[in-house]
Amino acid sequence: MAKLLVLYKTPTDAAAFDKHYAETHIPIAKKIPGLRHYEISRGPVGTPAGLSGVHLVTTLTFDNAAAIQAAFASPEGQAAAADVGKFATGGVDMFIFETAAV
């Protein structure tokens, strides 16, 4: 499997972010071709030392890294990427990698 991990930094308006994410972004993102599993953090994102500066962590699972590249190139993936710019006011880090259980 391969994952697209997205870390959304603390936005300027958390309530507006949460509303947009739930009502608009999730329905758009769920249309991305090849998406096998979609998981999001619930509640605060902490660190062992306390606050993290990250508001939301999302993990989208695909069959492999090529499927993620194809997803980004698709109209649905481009729509999801464009939507991120509308609510991720704190900035966002994205990571793409293949995974294995140990």
Added chain:
Amino acid sequence: MAKLLVLYKTPTDAAAFDKHYAETHIPIAKKIPGLRHYEISRGPVGTPAGLSGVHLVTTLTFDNAAAIQAAFASPEGQAAAADVGKFATGGVDMFIFETAAV
């Protein structure tokens, strides 16, 4: 479920990092009480734009956030945390959060 997400930044010696992680850290981390699933990235960690500066992403899954706090407080968790300091020469970011599928 709850996750401990660990992002290891690019180390000074990637081969030494990989050897220590595989041969020493995984056996230590697998002893952490309450650990339900343990997944690591394989190969490069990219971004939509290219290189990420992250060498390894690991995700440890527990029943809930309280189980992660208990794991950190356990002797096995403290041994794993102490071991991180021996090989994570590029630094490390850790995030703790509860998750839900959407």
